[in-house]
Amino acid sequence: MSWRDLRGAGTRLILLAPALWLAGCFADVRPLYGSGSFIDNGAQAEKMQSVQIDEISGRLGHYLGDDLKLALNGTGAPTDPKYHLVVTLNEGTETPLIDTVLGLSPAATVVTTPNFRLVPVANEKVYV
Numbered sequence: 001m002s003w004r005d006l007r008g009a010g011t012r013l014i015l016l017a018p019a020l021w022l023a024g025c026f027a028d029v030r031p032l033y034g035s036g037s038f039i040d041n042g043a044q045a046e047k048m049q050s051v052q053i054d055e056i057s058g059r060l061g062h063y064l065g066d067d068l069k070l071a072l073n074g075t076g077a078p079t080d081p082k083y084h085l086v087v088t089l090n091e092g093t094e095t096p097l098i099d100t101v102l103g104l105s106p107a108a109t110v111v112t113t114p115n116f117r118l119v120p121v122a123n124e125k126v127y128v
Contacts (some may be wrong), residue, residue, distance in 0.1 A: 038069035049073040
């Protein structure tokens, strides 16, 4: 073998090593809380499905409530609720700049702060 043959093999190895490393990283990708998860064979998913999302007021609350319901119980199957998740939203606007001629702001940023309370159905003790 000549030096050129070894140098070509080394270059191929250097180019192939990151691809092999990435393949090893994604070989056993599983959801954290799903049925094939690492945690207790999906028992965590069953616990999360037992959380009932109370109605959230406002337009943004409607979308947030739908997203939470889908994230916690994506199956759509009715479950016996053990907890109520009470969410209140505080909305405000921030204006980055104001037009000095008109005295108006051409744009604003909506800032939302959610407050979550998890309340068990049985004893009504609040978990903040």
